Amino acid sequence: MIPKEREQVISRCRIGVLLTVFALLGACTSPGYFEPTPIAGEGSAMVYLYRPAASNPGSKPLLLSYPEVMIDGVSHGVLKYNSYRAIELPPGKHEFRLTGLTKGAKWEPKDVNYSINLQAGETAYLKFRVEFNTAEMGFLELGPKYIIGLSSVPESTAVYEIRDTKKTASGG
Numbered sequence: 001m002i003p004k005e006r007e008q009v010i011s012r013c014r015i016g017v018l019l020t021v022f023a024l025l026g027a028c029t030s031p032g033y034f035e036p037t038p039i040a041g042e043g044s045a046m047v048y049l050y051r052p053a054a055s056n057p058g059s060k061p062l063l064l065s066y067p068e069v070m071i072d073g074v075s076h077g078v079l080k081y082n083s084y085r086a087i088e089l090p091p092g093k094h095e096f097r098l099t100g101l102t103k104g105a106k107w108e109p110k111d112v113n114y115s116i117n118l119q120a121g122e123t124a125y126l127k128f129r130v131e132f133n134t135a136e137m138g139f140l141e142l143g144p145k146y147i148i149g150l151s152s153v154p155e156s157t158a159v160y161e162i163r164d165t166k167k168t169a170s171g172g
Contacts, residue, residue, distance in 0.1 A: 034163035036123070037086035045091055045118035049076075050084030051128040052161045061132045061146055067098035067107040078104055079128055083166045091120045098128060098150060114150040125158035127151055 039046050049069060054060045060081065069076040069085065072095055076087055079098065096114040100107030116124060133145040153161070 032163040032165075034159050037088075039088060039121065039123075041088060041090075043091065043120040044088050045120060045122045045124065047087045047089060047094075047116070047118070047124045047126060048084055048158065048162060049079060049087060049096070049126045049128065050158070050162050050165055051079050051081060051130065052165055053082045054131050056132045056134065061144065062107075062109075062130050065100075065107050066105065067100055067112070067128075068102040068105040070097040070099055070102075071095070075102070075104065077168065078106075080168065081130075082164075083168045084162050085168050089118060091118050091122075093117045096126065096150065109146065109148055112148060112150045116152070123155070125153045125155055125162075127153045127158065127161065 037046065063081050066078045066080045068078050069087075071087065071089065076085065079085065094116055096116065098107075098112040099105060100109065101111065112128070114126065116126070118124060127150070129147065129149050129151070131147045133147045136145040
């Protein structure tokens, strides 16, 4: 090998090693940070509605699908994969409906409904879970099966799940 060609090969190897090191360092970043949104209105409550990444390995269920969030019949935008919303509400009973029956939604499964009664100053965490139902997905089954639900989660669990999601602006 000619010395000049050898230098070029060594230079390319160095660049390859550096790119590999930078890629590995990027993979070792610390987990996300979650900072609660302060309740602005006196006597109001806060609801964090979140949809964490699915826990199954491989492809993610309904990754590009998202329902519209309706609370008491009013739109609060869509809830995309791996995101959350901080929604301030007055105290009292509220009806949540995650639906695909609106123009803004891109969601085929049936609506998911949840009712919650909030107290002034309270913070609630609602997790929208979308997972593959591997127990019902056999080799000869046609199409994927899902576990889809909305449930209340304790703060001690929710903050760790929310910190790895992306905050979505409130509103419609």
